[in-house]
């Protein structure tokens with residue numbers, strides 16, 4: 001089955017007999033038992049719910065894993081996986097990780113005795129020097145947010161054979177990138193973004209490559225309880241049905257917009273993986289089947305950056321990404337406000353940087369709005 005077919009048909013609902021084409025919303029907390037010692041397979045919605053399972057089976061199929069779990073948000077998914085580790089363990093993480101993940105690692109995970117070392121995972125030597133006999137995992141986000149650096153997943157797998165390779169696949173989704181086929185043990189998603197796709201649902205996923213890791217994560221999830229609600233599971237399932245067409249259209253727009261921004265006199269740099277001059281263009285072509293639709297760009301001054309944010313009309317000045325609406329974000333005050341200043345600046349995340357999540361509108365309309373805002 002081709003990926004675009006899989007988004008629509010990979011999982012059929014096995015629980016109902018009416019022929020309903022859409023998965024039913026099992027809005028129930030608990031399930032009655034037919035007799036003592038007998039179960040329908042469902043007991044209580046924290047440990048299992050048919051609507052949630054449908055979304056989980058869909059992610060498992062799309063990512064090619066052994067099992068998937070749906071969480072109430074991307075952050076609760078990341079938090080659950082940190083419970084795999086013990087005090088004294090070390091994780092190596094991509095240095096320009098999503099700000100919320102950094103906030104979790106630096107403020108909560110440290111209290112549990114976990115050490116997170118940040119390294120430029122697009123640079124094999126940097127990862128090599130961060131490795132120690134306590135390294136239990138390498139956590140990568142590719143492309144990174146907001147600097148669009150790309151990690152060679154197969155190379156990471158080889159470099160740290162005894163560590164779990166964890167890949168946040170939020171930006172590319174399984175439609176463009178299959179981390180498990182490149183050696184990842186766990187795939188993380190903020191399903192809030194492209195998977196749901198409409199800026200209307202918070203959601204997270206963990207997909208495990210092997211059954212044992214899946215069972216450990218499942219135990220953590222049912223014990224700590226940050227599960228996706230039945231209604232939100234329905235919404236993300238519905239979103240995934242159109243994932244392929246949304247990803248294609250948004251990417252087509254992003255290529256046009258990046259090309260136009262590159263030649264704008266007030267734009268000093270464009271970070272988009274799909275531009276042939278991007279340092280990881282060739283790696284991306286080998287490793288993924290698409291470049292996605294996230295673009296960061298620098299303008300000539302802080303004043304220009306702020307004026308763009310104030311002047312856009314069609315484009316919405318809002319946090320988040322991956323929806324049908326084009327959004328513009330100011331990383332320094334929004335997604336990356338919690339990153340210590342020095343670390344932030346050393347990554348190039350400064351007052352002149354803007355980030356676009358390109359939507360599925362007509363490219364011409366998005367470009368016209370940007371060009372007017374840049375005037």
Ligand SMILES: *Cc1c(COP(=O)(O)O)cnc(C)c1O
Nearest residue numbers: 073074075098168170190192203
């Ligand atoms: C948004 C995001 C998260 C966090 O997900 P939420 O659904 O907002 O909790 C994690 N990683 C990446 C790359 C994200 O963009």
